[in-house]
Amino acid sequence: MTITLNPTVEEIRKIIFQLPIQDQIFLKEQLEEKLETLQMMQLAETGFTEWNDPEEDIYNE
Template sequence: MSTKLAEIKKMIFELPTTEINQLLKEINEEIITKDFMKLAETGFSEWDEPEEDIYDDENND
């Protein structure tokens, strides 16, 4: 375990139980959101065509 992770773990365990539960809830929501975003990306893969990248170049000028 890295030093930074050990420090974070120590700080978390010093929190009151209600705050730990809130933190866990927020972490779970973030994980679920990221999982849904990864899943959604697969539904748009048919739109991912290299020819369409020309529009990205126009906006970067």
């Protein structure tokens, strides 16, 4: 199988499924951790919306 510079999800899936099960488990854990962190960061952003007040931009001038 040839790996392209911009592989599709299907190509990546096929490569992953060829890995030993322990490597697949490791990748799954790493992906879950990354996604959980991303979701937490996105959720945290909603708590800071009051800081996006255009009137406060006067201090940037």
